[in-house]
Amino acid sequence: MQVALVTGRHEISLREFPDPTPAPGKAVVEIAYCGICGTDVHAWASGAAYNPAICGHEWSGVVRARGAGVERVKDGDRVAIGIASACGACDACRAGHADYCAVAFAGMLGVGAMAAPHGGFARAIAIDATRLIGVARGLTDVEAAMLEPATVALHAVRRAAPRLGDACVVIGAGPIGLLTLQCARAAGAGCVVVVEPHAARRARAASLGAHAVVDPATAPVGEQIKAIVGPLGADIVFECAGVPQTIEQSATLVRRGGTVALVGLANSAATITPATWLVNEVRLVAALGYLHEEFDMTMGLVADGRLALAPLHTSTLTLRDIDRGFAALSSSVDEVKILVNPREDA
Numbered sequence: 268m269q270v271a272l273v274t275g276r277h278e279i280s281l282r283e284f285p286d287p288t289p290a291p292g293k294a295v296v297e298i299a300y301c302g303i304c305g306t307d308v309h310a311w312a313s314g315a316a317y318n319p320a321i322c323g324h325e326w327s328g329v330v331r332a333r334g335a336g337v338e339r340v341k342d343g344d345r346v347a348i349g350i351a352s353a354c355g356a357c358d359a360c361r362a363g364h365a366d367y368c369a370v371a372f373a374g375m376l377g378v379g380a381m382a383a384p385h386g387g388f389a390r391a392i393a394i395d396a397t398r399l400i401g402v403a404r405g406l407t408d409v410e411a412a413m414l415e416p417a418t419v420a421l422h423a424v425r426r427a428a429p430r431l432g433d434a435c436v437v438i439g440a441g442p443i444g445l446l447t448l449q450c451a452r453a454a455g456a457g458c459v460v461v462v463e464p465h466a467a468r469r470a471r472a473a474s475l476g477a478h479a480v481v482d483p484a485t486a487p488v489g490e491q492i493k494a495i496v497g498p499l500g501a502d503i504v505f506e507c508a509g510v511p512q513t514i515e516q517s518a519t520l521v522r523r524g525g526t527v528a529l530v531g532l533a534n535s536a537a538t539i540t541p542a543t544w545l546v547n548e549v550r551l552v553a554a555l556g557y558l559h560e561e562f563d564m565t566m567g568l569v570a571d572g573r574l575a576l577a578p579l580h581t582s583t584l585t586l587r588d589i590d591r592g593f594a595a596l597s598s599s600v601d602e603v604k605i606l607v608n609p610r611e612d613a
Contacts, residue, residue: 271388271589271607272322273307276314279590284385287393289334294396296346300412300583300606301326301387303592305441305509309534311593320377323386323607324348327402327411337396344401347414348387350375351397352559366558374398375556388589390609400562405570412606413576415557418565420446420530421574423554424454425561427503427528432457434496436520437477439508440468442579442604443530445475447505452476453573456503460495462488462513465600475575492520499523505530511537518543526550579604585611 268287274280287295302325310317327347330340340346351374353365360368374381374395381395402411420443429435435456437448440463451459461472462481469480481491493500500522506514509531515538517527527549544551568574582605584592592605 268390269586270319270385271586272319272385273310273317277311277594278314279311279593281586282385284389287391289332289337289393291335292337292395292397293334293393294330294337294340294346294399295332295391295393296326296328296399297331297391298326298328298387298389298609299408300608301389302412302416303589303596303605303607304416305443305596306532308593308596309532312597313534318377319385320382321386323388324377325412325415326387326392327408327414328391330399331391333396340396340399340401344399345408345411346399347402347411347562348394349398349400349415349418349562350557350559351381351395371559372556388586388607388609400559403566403570406566407577409580409606410569410576413579413604414562414565414569416442416604417446417450417569417574417576418557418561419443419554420450421565421568422557422561423447423505423507423528423530424450426552426554427505427526429454429456429503431455433502434458434460436460436462436492436496436501436504437472438462438504438506438513438517439510439531440465440472440480441507444505444507445472445579445603446574446576447507447530448472448477449475449574450568451503451505453568458496460492460501462492467600468603471578471603475578488516489519501525503528507531509533511535515539515543518547518549521547521549523547524550526552529553580606582606583608585609 269281301323330344351371353368354370357369373379460479461477503526504517
């Protein structure tokens, strides 16, 4: 079976793996679609060593076989990849911090006993069954393949905890920014402003419900934000771009006593001015990943129309064409979410 893996700078290769078998505790899933994540593209662009277990970690499919002891899913079930529920036995769980279960978190990062030998750029995968999320009947296969990044956004908004009517700023209108925009609105934000330098992505943000969009090239961002939300600034700023400069900028856009949520993963160190953060008593929260129960919450938002996933899907490719997808996501702002259909190469 061929599996696509990032193997070097600007290099993604098809490697042969044995067909997956259902070992005890695992299920074999025939993959319908797997999304290309920004972290996949960053690894491809940098050439840094990349864990094969997470090369393709946004996927959905159908259970085709189960190992001994697997009861939570059945053959024929539609599933998406996620994080396991808390183990109840690790140090974090025993201390009452089940949201930070070390075993579940390790599985999400592709290490430890829950790690698979490769990611979802493959026809099928054998995965720990506790990581499988049953897909709601009303969701399409395309929507199911985007549940993972959508739940990242939902988790970030829950961490920042906007109050009804809050003014929120989302920096970056990539996939996570566009999903965070929608989740913030669903959480009751009174105004959501998106900051994005590219016109096509600003237009997409507006179409998905942004109350206002800001082009940072036209005037100082802080002035534009205050003209929209008022002189105090935003209640919450979601930094979804993962750019060191915008991390520091976030503290200048939020009101005194407001919240900055770090959502985007920066690939290099960010320099901040501590006095800005201290004087403004900025509350900093960080959001990485999600909780098991948040997948059901995300599916509920998709099912009732408050979270639109299909408009983010811009292209579908086969495994043979996957390199084009990586190149496009690294160079074109017109592409948002590219899905890989490995069945076309079967």
